[in-house]
Amino acid sequence: MRPPRPAEDDRPVLVLGPNPTPNGGMHLGHIAGPYLAGDVYARYQRARGRGVIFTTGTDDSQTFVVASARRLGVEPAELCRTSTELIREALSAIGISVDGFGPFDQTYQATVEDYFRALHAAGKFRLKTVQMPYLERTGEFLVEGLIEGECPVCLATCRGGLCETCCHPNNFDQLLNPRSTIDPQDVPTLRETTILVLPMEEYREQLTAYHEQWSSYWRPHLVQMVRDVLSRPLQDLPITYPLSWGMPAPFPETPGQVLNAWLELIPAGMYTSSYAAAQLGRDTTPGQLWLPEENTRIVHFLGFDNAYFFALTHMALLMAHGDTYIRPEWVLTNEFYELESEKFSTSKRHVLSVQELLAEVARDPVRLYLALTAPEYQRTTFSRAGLDKVARERLVEPWNRLAEALAKAAANAAGSVVLPVSDAGRAMAATMLARFDFHYEMPNYSLNRCADTILSQIARLSRLATGLDGRGFDEEPAGWGDLILQVRALIALSAPILIDLAAAARAAGGFDGVLAPGAFEVSEVTPFVPPLLSLTAADEAISPASR
Known part of the structure; x- marks a missing residue:
């Protein structure tokens, strides 16, 4: 399907x-x-x-x-x-x-x-006697976050139960060179205990079918990991552990144990x-x-x-x-x-x-930069210098040039104005919606591409505003109408990331928060003064008219 x-x-x-x-x-x-x-x-x-x-x-x-x-x-x-x-x-x-x-x-x-x-009553679990790390000094078993060692699959340092590097499980006594995470000098022994497990091999066929159905739509690292795990015998899944912290396991076979x-x-x-x-x-x-x-x-x-x-x-x-x-x-x-x-x-x-x-940087620039650098396919890094540069040069300054050009034109207009929107302007807005929709929706969903598209559209519209600057609404009515429609479209389409800009625009009547079909298929628009953006937390998005 x-x-x-x-x-x-x-x-x-x-x-x-x-x-x-x-x-x-x-x-x-x-x-x-x-x-x-x-x-x-x-x-x-x-x-x-x-x-x-x-x-x-x-x-x-x-x-x-x-x-x-x-x-x-x-x-x-x-x-x-x-x-x-x-x-x-x-x-x-x-x-x-x-x-x-x-x-x-x-x-x-x-x-x-x-x-x-429900699973226990249906007989899905099995009792299994296993060897688990045990700390003689404290008289407790060590699992998950209480123990670390080397992963038996990739040899990276990892915690018990699962390796964060290769994402393979390491149950029971499989961790290499185990030691306590609280005191690495505490080296555990192994002690026998009986727990409940789910036999994962019984679900191999269903798991394989599920992943074959959906894997082509998921990110490659996840798909690679699943294929790697499925290429090996599937390990029994611990359902209970003999620990003192956690939810008590409601099963008579494992008194005193907790759920995994x-x-x-x-x-x-x-x-x-x-x-x-x-x-x-x-x-x-x-x-x-x-x-x-x-x-x-x-x-x-x-x-x-x-x-x-x-x-x-x-x-x-x-x-x-x-x-x-x-x-x-x-x-x-x-x-x-x-x-x-x-x-x-x-x-x-x-x-x-x-x-x-x-406390130092306004929320919208932070959200935009995090979206732009989010680690979708590989490790990425946060850089304060990078945040400042991107936010200033690609977000705040070009957006504010755009907003101030519209504010200036509106201030120079006499009386109420209605501006026409051309076929080309409507086509531009429709193209913006289609492109953003491609990045916001599955299977192509990507914060990186959404953020980058916001920045590229800000740059484009800022250039259009610069070209119109100095000419009034009466001189270039269709040019200004097309620009205003596209600015409204950009505010609406960037609203999932630039949430404070969108809130300020809604307050100013420039965005109703809805992206219904045909939202930008209009023949005319009224002038709109967009909010400004700020880099600093002390001065969030405000309208130029209120400055």
Whole structure:
């Protein structure tokens, strides 16, 4: 089955962002990948008049919370609380338009438990005795964020369970040279324990068919990883772990164990999507929006380092539920985003938070630069000098020249004016819409190309305005009419990224927020004075008329 063409696909869309681990705040490396990509996509779908639910929520059960809390000398629950506040603050500050940020509450936990109870009752899990790293000094098993070593597939340093470099799993005793992440001097032994697993090999045929159906529409690194993993025997997936932190596993065979935190994320998405729907005025039960009869399409944005879980293990778990739930149609991954060509590192103080940057730079230039440099296909880097240069020379200065030329012409006009739009002007606006639509929609969705198209159109329209400058509306009515129509089109089409410019334009009556078919097929326009853009946080987009 081929996916519907985007122009013909008006099904409601469920946009999922990854669930951030509440073991600290958010830096630009987090935002520049799945959160900004999901936000821009959701905003564009809303502008096209489609039903959208964009949601996420924290992943409190992760062992990374425990490891970070111990290094900081605080309780894990307290770290979750303070980090969740920082995460929500960062998402709001940069303008990530989630419809609902699902809390980690009793309904969340009940949704996760019900999801796994159904699979347990259907006999999908198997008991398995395995050897797992064990720390004699503390009497605890080490998994996931509590242990690191060398990946048995690519030899890169990685944490337990999954390698962020090659995205292959390393379950149980497979990690090479294992050591504690809290104290690397603590070298674990191996101890036998019995857990529940999902036999992934039983889903090989379904997984292969699913990926053959969709892989031609996904980014190549994800496709390569899936093919590589499927070329080997599929490892049994741990469902439970003998840990003290996490959601208690509701199974009689594994008393005292917890659920594998990584596996909460699909039922978590079912819960947060229902929570978000309620914020929009529609009450649903958790999981209802994932039923086939809802006719919803799911678009999932995530970092490549998590792709194994979402592309393979979560798909296998959904398949284990039979035809109960739909599956994501689009899975868009991103690579790592670096800071000045070096990986973000909180421990080395090589980090820049969203809040720190927005205290100095206006939000729209930050969003534009992050979109332009987002790590879609390979690692990219944030450069403060690069941000300043791009924002000043390619965004703010040419846009403001354009806006000021229109303001000057409007100020010199006598009385109310209506300007004609030529066939060529309408054709230009239609071409802009088609080009932006190509980059905003699947399967070609690209933050990089959307941002670059915004900058190229600003440069083009600024040149047109310069050519008209000094001539009034009465001298070049069609020229000004065509320019104003295209400026309105550009504001509308850049609105998913330049959110503050769009808000100021709406307030000034220059943009209604909707990109309906035929939006720019008009024969005349009234003059419009666009807002100015600023580089600094102290002076956000304002109208030239109010300066």
